[in-house]
Amino acid sequence: MHTLTTTRTIPAPIDDVFEAYVDHEKFSQVPLVRSCELTRRGDTEKNGLGAVRELDCGPFQFREEITGFDRPHRMEYRIRESRPSLEHTFGRVDLAEVPGGTLVIWTTVFGVRVPVVGKLVDPVLGIALGISFGLILRNVEKRAIASANRR
Numbered sequence: 704m705h706t707l708t709t710t711r712t713i714p715a716p717i718d719d720v721f722e723a724y725v726d727h728e729k730f731s732q733v734p735l736v737r738s739c740e741l742t743r744r745g746d747t748e749k750n751g752l753g754a755v756r757e758l759d760c761g762p763f764q765f766r767e768e769i770t771g772f773d774r775p776h777r778m779e780y781r782i783r784e785s786r787p788s789l790e791h792t793f794g795r796v797d798l799a800e801v802p803g804g805t806l807v808i809w810t811t812v813f814g815v816r817v818p819v820v821g822k823l824v825d826p827v828l829g830i831a832l833g834i835s836f837g838l839i840l841r842n843v844e845k846r847a848i849a850s851a852n853r854r
Contacts, residue, residue, distance in 0.1 A: 704790070704792065704812055704813065704814040705812070705813060705814060705826075705829050706810065706811070706812050707810070707811050707812075707813070707829055707832055707833060707836070708808065708809065708810045709808075709809045709833060709836040709837060709840065710806065710807065710808050710809070711806075711807050711837075711840045711844070712801060712803065712804050712805070712806050712807070713804050713805050713807060713840070713843065713844045713847055713848075714803055714804040714844075714848065715804055715805060715844070715847035715848045715850070715851045716800075716804075716805065716847075716851055717775045717776075717798050717799075717800050717805045718775050719847040719848075719850040719851045720775075720798055720804075720805040720807065720843060720844075720847040721774060721775035721776075721778075721798055721805075722775075722847075722850070723842075723843040723844075723846040723847040723850065724778070724796060724798075724807070724839075724843045725750040725751075725778060726750065726846075727739045727740075727741050727750055727754075727756050728741075729842070729846060730758065730839070732842055732846075733835075733838050733839050733842045734838050735760050735761060735835060735838065736758060736759070736760050736839075737759040737760065737761060738757075738758070738759045739756055739757070739758045739759075740756065740757045741754060741755070741756055742755045742756065742757055742766075743755035745769060745772065748772075748774075750769065751769060751772045751774075752769055752770070752771065752772040753768070753769060754768070754769040755767070755768050755769075755783075756769075760835070763785070763786065763787070764785060764786045765782050765784070765785045766782070766783050766784040766785070767780045767781065767782045767783065767794070768780060768781055768783055771795070775798060776797065776798055776799070777795065777796065777797050777798070778795070778796045779793070779794060779795045779796075780794040780795075781793070781794060782794070782813075787815065788815070789813050789814065789815060789828075790813065790814045790815070791811070791812070791813045792812045792813070793810070793811065793812040794809075794810070794811040794812075795809070795810050795811075796808070796809045796810075797809075797810075805847075807840060807843075809836055809840070811832065813828070813832070815828060
């Protein structure tokens with residue numbers, strides 16, 4: 704199992720950053736993400752606790768469930784199904800107000816389920832996920848700043 708953590712300070716208010724991150728409909732604006740469909744609404748809000756999202760990222764597909772939701776400070780998720788097959792035990796995005804904006808800390812714990820090949824693929828997948836997280840957060844930053852500027 705590998706732990707990947709990505710951090711970024713986004714120069715926008717925490718509410719705008721959180722909303723930009725949880726809005727599944729905008730994920731398709733991120734390079735490499737073909738679509739993100741909400742297949743189950745959350746218990747109290749659309750993208751909240753209990754929501755299930757399916758992401759199509761070309762060679763990678765993910766079905767994830769939102770397992771923790773504390774607006775605007777935290778969202779946790781777990782990948783329930785994926786292609787290729789991953790073992791995903793934990794995903795969490797923490798947000799905190801800091802001078803000049805919002806600190807985002809994104810952590811995920813994963814591994815490839817194929818015994819021998821997994822040890823070879825894990826590091827490559829970690830690099831790919833790191834790049835993907837960076838692209839997603841860049842898109843979140845762009846939308847959060849635009850939202851803050853509309854007010």
